[in-house]
Amino acid sequence: MKIMPWAPATPADAVSLATLFQQVEAVTPVGLEQRADEVMARLAALGPQLGPQTRVGRDGDGAVVAYGEVAEMGEVDGVLRIRLANVVHPDAPSDVRAESYDWLLGQAEQVRQARGTAQTAVLGTRCAENDHVVRDLLIRHGFELTRHERDLVLALSEPLPAEVLPPGLVVEPVDERYQELARLAHNEAYADSPSAIQPDQRTWPAHAIAHPRFLPDLSCLVLAEVDEGENPVAGFLFALADDDDENPNVVLHCLGSRVPWRRRGLATAMITRSLRRARSAGFAQVRLQVSDSNPRALALYGKLGFVGSGRGYLVLTRRLGPDDS
Ligand SMILES: CC(C)(COP(=O)(O)OP(=O)(O)OC[C@H]1O[C@@H](n2cnc3c(N)ncnc32)[C@H](O)[C@@H]1OP(=O)(O)O)[C@@H](O)C(=O)NCCC(=O)NCCS
Incomplete structure (x- = not known):
């Protein structure tokens, strides 16, 4: 699978993105939206300018097979929170994921610096609890495990x-x-x-x-x-x-x-x-x-009476600050 040149996401990508999210979620669930209207809402929540915050990579047939997103999530106690999403088709070459993290970190740094060079930020991203490859990759990119989000279920027959x-x-x-x-x-x-x-x-x-x-x-x-x-x-x-x-x-x-x-x-x-x-x-x-x-x-x-389903995910974070640039 060859990735064509990257381009910013547009609302017109919502259907293809939902298909990609379904393919990824079936193997390594992290809670991605599964329907085009939800993906559309996700893109809309990023604001009018999708260019610096998103990019999509397509295969030779034009289907979206990789998506990167840098989303500002507001400030808490003066620290800017930035959510990163690196969604890559299970069959994509392994270097796509690593290259995407480099791009995401670069964009996040630009978002931080746009708030002033003294701004500190915390980057957060998700990794399926069964996805050891991505977890190791994130740790190599300076991320640390912050928490484990468990998925619990309850049968309504109780x-x-x-x-x-x-x-x-x-x-x-x-x-x-x-x-x-x-x-x-x-x-x-x-x-x-x-x-x-x-x-x-x-x-x-x-x-x-x-x-x-x-x-x-x-x-x-x-x-x-x-x-x-x-x-x-x-x-x-x-x-x-x-x-x-x-x-x-x-x-x-x-x-x-x-x-x-x-x-x-x-x-x-x-x-x-x-x-x-x-x-x-x-x-x-x-x-x-x-x-x-x-x-x-x-x-x-x-x-x-809720019990674990086994479909949880990890949240990993990394600090980005004036000393790190
Ligand atoms: C978690 C939260 C929703 C509980 O709300 P609540 O109205 O206090 O819950 P209840 O009074 O119905 O508590 C029911 C049971 O939960 C458990 N529980 C609730 N608070 C607890 C506490 N501080 N320590 C230990 N057990 C606790 C107890 O088993 C309790 O039963 P008990 O009081 O008979 O011992 C509340 O603490 C909260 O809003 N937290 C912040 C938001 C949050 O974490 N939401 C859940 C996200 S998944």
């Missing part, structure tokens, strides 16, 4: 506990009116999770509510009676359908309770509600991903 919320709290459907308050609650709940995305107002809808596979009936907010000016959103759960069109599963995509409301059964109640509705809607299985650095969530899911 009995479900009762949904019990403390007094003064109500479960509500996800509603336009609470869009901004839900975003603030999300960012507060995930504030101590260094790997979590902190969406801004522009990127928040695509995070869940406007996601093409969003499941509104299986998603919810927990609202509290609070004083004016306080955020009434105490907890949130956003569910998506997965990409298996024939036997779709529910994915518990994003879940949290704000700190003052923790350990009062909110997460358990939201998940149980979602599981019950998923079962009524005919879904057979629910899945989710959780980091091995999140013992609270691991305990929560373990208690509810």
Whole structure:
């Protein structure tokens, strides 16, 4: 397989990119989008200029067989976070992957320097837990293993506990009116999770509510009676359908309770509600991903009966700073 000259991705590549992502995901899953509309949303989230941030390599027939992406993910504590994606067809020559990492690192350095030469950045990328070749390659490129994202599943044939919320709290459907308050609650709940995305107002809808596979009936907010000016959103759960069109599963995509409301059964109640509705809607299985650095969530899911599927991935990071250029 020979790669033709590289070119920036365009929205017109979405179908070919989705095919590439499916081929890669079947062998080394890292959670890539599987449908053209999702790939389109991924490209749109990068902003109007795809040129410096993406490139595609095609085979002799014009099919996309390699994709590189450098995505700015916002700043946390003054450190710019940059996500790298290096997606290469399983049959592509092995040097394509290595050359792609060189390109990605060069582009990431340009993104960092555009913010000022003193800016520090952390690069993050994913590698399937079964992909030792890519893991070794990343380590040779200066990356370190940061966390292991586990994939957990629960069969909906299991009995479900009762949904019990403390007094003064109500479960509500996800509603336009609470869009901004839900975003603030999300960012507060995930504030101590260094790997979590902190969406801004522009990127928040695509995070869940406007996601093409969003499941509104299986998603919810927990609202509290609070004083004016306080955020009434105490907890949130956003569910998506997965990409298996024939036997779709529910994915518990994003879940949290704000700190003052923790350990009062909110997460358990939201998940149980979602599981019950998923079962009524005919879904057979629910899945989710959780980091091995999140013992609270691991305990929560373990208690509810979730077990590992073996399709997890590793996250590797590398610092990029003024001293490294
Ligand atoms: C994980 C999280 C959602 C739990 O929410 P919660 O509303 O406090 O959960 P619940 O009250 O329903 O807890 C249910 C069980 O989870 C486990 N659990 C929850 N928090 C725990 C903690 N701090 N330590 C140990 N176990 C914990 C316990 O088994 C608990 O049952 P118990 O209280 O009877 O012992 C919440 O801590 C959070 O929002 N964390 C940040 C965001 C996040 O990590 N989301 C999950 C991403 S995969």
